[in-house]
Amino acid sequence: MFKVFQKYGNIQEVVIPAKRNKLGRRFGFARFVHVHDEERFGTELDNIIIGRDKIFANLSRFQRRRGDVRDTEVQNHRDRQGNMEKPSYNHINRLSRTDRAKRSFAEV
Numbered sequence: 001m002f003k004v005f006q007k008y009g010n011i012q013e014v015v016i017p018a019k020r021n022k023l024g025r026r027f028g029f030a031r032f033v034h035v036h037d038e039e040r041f042g043t044e045l046d047n048i049i050i051g052r053d054k055i056f057a058n059l060s061r062f063q064r065r066r067g068d069v070r071d072t073e074v075q076n077h078r079d080r081q082g083n084m085e086k087p088s089y090n091h092i093n094r095l096s097r098t099d100r101a102k103r104s105f106a107e108v
Contacts, residue, residue, distance in 0.1 A: 004032050004050055009041065 001016045009032040016028035035041050039057055045057035 002030075004048060004055075005045070006030075008032075008044060010034050 002011060005011055005014070011030060012033045014028065015030075016026065021027050032041070042057060043057045045055065048055040048057070057086040
């Protein structure tokens with residue numbers, strides 16, 4: 001996916017999750033930087049065919065804020081024997097509770 005999209009602009013990141021959508025199809029995300037005409041760019045990306053498969057492209061509806069990195073923590077996890085494991089606090093949560101309360105559902 002990275003090689004195919006590379007000729008359409010400056011790629012910052014490509015992510016292809018292991019899971020599939022509800023129809024059983026693979027999906028992924030590509031982040032581009034310095035795009036001048038977003039509508040034309042989206043149309044060009046939506047017309048890409050790789051082998052027998054057509055790529056369906058959608059422009060992002062929401063923009064990520066700079067420096068907004070999500071870290072997760074695992075709590076109340078059971079091991080294979082069903083025993084409760086201690087919560088893991090190895091990741092630092094960079095947003096305070098007051099910051100999270102001010103954000104809308106779309107911003108999360």
